Amino acid sequence: MLFRLSQTLTDRYSRTFARTVRATYRQDEAYASTPLGRLWLWTALVLLVMLPLLLPPYPMYVVVLIAIASIGALGLHLLVGGAGQISLGHAAFLGIGAYTASHLAGPLAAVGILLGGVLAGLIGIVLGLPSLRIKGTYLAIATLALQFLADYVFKRWEAVTGGIRGRTLPPAEFLGISMPNADALWYLVLLFAIPLFFYAKRLLSSRAGRLWYAVRDNDLSARLSGVDLTRAKLTAFAISAFYAGIAGGLLANLYKSITPDNFVLTFSIQYLAMVIVGGAGTVLGAVLGATFIVLIPEVLNAIVGAFGPQFAPSFAAWRNVVFGALILLFLILEPLGLVGLWGRIRDYFRTWPLPY
Amino acid sequence: MTPILEAHDLSLSFRGVRALNGVSFAVNPGDFFAIIGPNGAGKTSLLNVLSGLYRPQRGRVRFLGEDLSGVSPQERARRGLGRTFQNLELFRGMSVLDNVKLGAELAVGAYGALTPDARKEWAIRRWAEEVLDYLHLSPLRHKHAGALPYGLQKRVEVARALAGKPKVLLLDEPMAGLSLEEKQDLARFLLDARREWGVTLVLVEHDLKAVLELSTGVLVMSYGEVLYLGEPGGVRDNPRVTEAYLGRSA
Numbered sequence: 008m009l010f011r012l013s014q015t016l017t018d019r020y021s022r023t024f025a026r027t028v029r030a031t032y033r034q035d036e037a038y039a040s041t042p043l044g045r046l047w048l049w050t051a052l053v054l055l056v057m058l059p060l061l062l063p064p065y066p067m068y069v070v071v072l073i074a075i076a077s078i079g080a081l082g083l084h085l086l087v088g089g090a091g092q093i094s095l096g097h098a099a100f101l102g103i104g105a106y107t108a109s110h111l112a113g114p115l116a117a118v119g120i121l122l123g124g125v126l127a128g129l130i131g132i133v134l135g136l137p138s139l140r141i142k143g144t145y146l147a148i149a150t151l152a153l154q155f156l157a158d159y160v161f162k163r164w165e166a167v168t169g170g171i172r173g174r175t176l177p178p179a180e181f182l183g184i185s186m187p188n189a190d191a192l193w194y195l196v197l198l199f200a201i202p203l204f205f206y207a208k209r210l211l212s213s214r215a216g217r218l219w220y221a222v223r224d225n226d227l228s229a230r231l232s233g234v235d236l237t238r239a240k241l242t243a244f245a246i247s248a249f250y251a252g253i254a255g256g257l258l259a260n261l262y263k264s265i266t267p268d269n270f271v272l273t274f275s276i277q278y279l280a281m282v283i284v285g286g287a288g289t290v291l292g293a294v295l296g297a298t299f300i301v302l303i304p305e306v307l308n309a310i311v312g313a314f315g316p317q318f319a320p321s322f323a324a325w326r327n328v329v330f331g332a333l334i335l336l337f338l339i340l341e342p343l344g345l346v347g348l349w350g351r352i353r354d355y356f357r358t359w360p361l362p363y
Numbered sequence: 364m365t366p367i368l369e370a371h372d373l374s375l376s377f378r379g380v381r382a383l384n385g386v387s388f389a390v391n392p393g394d395f396f397a398i399i400g401p402n403g404a405g406k407t408s409l410l411n412v413l414s415g416l417y418r419p420q421r422g423r424v425r426f427l428g429e430d431l432s433g434v435s436p437q438e439r440a441r442r443g444l445g446r447t448f449q450n451l452e453l454f455r456g457m458s459v460l461d462n463v464k465l466g467a468e469l470a471v472g473a474y475g476a477l478t479p480d481a482r483k484e485w486a487i488r489r490w491a492e493e494v495l496d497y498l499h500l501s502p503l504r505h506k507h508a509g510a511l512p513y514g515l516q517k518r519v520e521v522a523r524a525l526a527g528k529p530k531v532l533l534l535d536e537p538m539a540g541l542s543l544e545e546k547q548d549l550a551r552f553l554l555d556a557r558r559e560w561g562v563t564l565v566l567v568e569h570d571l572k573a574v575l576e577l578s579t580g581v582l583v584m585s586y587g588e589v590l591y592l593g594e595p596g597g598v599r600d601n602p603r604v605t606e607a608y609l610g611r612s613a
Binding site: 220 | 414416435445448455456461469479483523524
């Protein structure tokens, strides 16, 4: 009797909270298969929409930065963690998106951002071409070439990019609503981010994801399983660049002024760091990685600021050291990234209160 | 009966080494065709030529009556020429289910990768589950393929290949390194697949006993040459085969 009761209780518990019991294949493939999971998803979405009401302006600005970086990082995740290719030219795609958006700004902002993504995607296919022949470090160097080429074009093609002085943008407008600050722009960012995130998750869990993972894990047996390597790699590059282009367009509308200095190599490397710290190949990793990389300098700044202005110069140098050390520590202690950490916490509660 | 897979006068050399020298044979639909021979006989090279990884200098391969010269490996796979490897070539970072699903796309039908199609995806999942169930892999579906023990990885590789419903499945030493029970299981799965799904099997194997018991046709190779081609019963009595395996008697 007592046994029956405890059995019912644990069964109910796992059906409601944990994902251990899945009766059908359909449940197995759903985004959020438990009632709690669905509740959590909806709460998160509502919270996202309400965020500007809850946060003061500067933190909100940082949150918008994080969201934009997440979109860009997500694109790189699909490429690096998904298809196992590497790109040091991600900033170039952000730049392409940003400059395109700068020409279609104001009331046309949404169109400009979308077009920037598409344009970046097309150029992404070109960047993907070397990947058909070379791999790993060599590919990284090949993509570096695009980064430098883009930098040169951004500086010299003054008619389009405004040269080193760059371009300024009027405040974005969407459906007649002006978005002069981060609070308002947040909704435009969400409008792009939410569909892009669900799309990426869908891609990774369907055919595209399988093709990419297959290319990443074993290109020989991918071919003999009927995978067209050329197409799989090029779609990965195109999609990755598309996401970066969108992120670039949003960034341009946030900064309202862009110069070539916004899209240098350091920026590409920062995005790679987001991917690695976040844990390559997952959607959640993109958000966590972007949060970490954007937030840590802000937090360090705040700490330096708290000590008073007289310490600022000596601390400023140490800030980067601490930042670098944190990334290193991460790689050593948690190679799966923040996602790995999250996964272990979740696994713990999935079977709680039993240890196994 | 018209052969389903036909090799005609295949020759392949790497610089000075002649890996294949005028190899010809034909496999009929429903055959269990075994390729045996000592180490370095050119068996794996032959499979690689058949699946399109190597381009022979001379000769041609016909599959389903069509010449395969210039057809890419991935296209051969789509036409129904499956393949497994001697050294495991699984997608180690993918789950068992995803490995099998990738194979299942060949059977169920692919769709544009960037436009996820829930119905197709669904059909792929159902067929993949059927194959998993068939090979007794269902409980492992969410495990990472690379984390499984060797014998199970081999079975996953066979599952991935079978999920594509190949017309001909090329298996490179599927039984090597397996325990007796695992060998028996695998042999049963393969025979069942042949009977129920009509898969023609071509396998390279070292286990002579298994080959002689199971196969319907045997090709014996040594140093890239065909020593024997025919019924399994005739292998033991063939003087050239005995010589290649045991050496000339003094």
